[in-house]
Amino acid sequence: MSVITVKRTVIxxxxxxxxxxxxxxxxxxxxxxxxxxxxxxAIEALxxxxxxxxxxxxxxxxxxxxxxxxxxxxxxxxxx
Numbered sequence: 511m512s513v514i515t516v517k518r519t520v521i522x523x524x525x526x527x528x529x530x531x532x533x534x535x536x537x538x539x540x541x542x543x544x545x546x547x548x549x550x551x552a553i554e555a556l557x558x559x560x561x562x563x564x565x566x567x568x569x570x571x572x573x574x575x576x577x578x579x580x581x582x583x584x585x586x587x588x589x590x
Contacts, residue, residue: 543551
């Protein structure tokens with residue numbers, strides 16, 4: 511049986527320096543959104559609202575179908 515020997519170089523790194531100035535979360539978000547274009551944000555918010563509305567629609571339809579089904583069985587309707 512033979513033994514495989516692997517030689518590797520270990521590089522010792524200096525620890526990361528801690529920033530001397532601490533920025534608040536508000537400052538970080540302000541600097542981020544200052545570089546963003548407001549109309550891009552508005553378009554993305556509009557698309558997000560459309561996606562939420564489209565994905566919520568089947569939930570409301572299913573709830574209405576369950577309500578109809580329960581009233582067909584003779585139970586009291588859930589919302590009336």
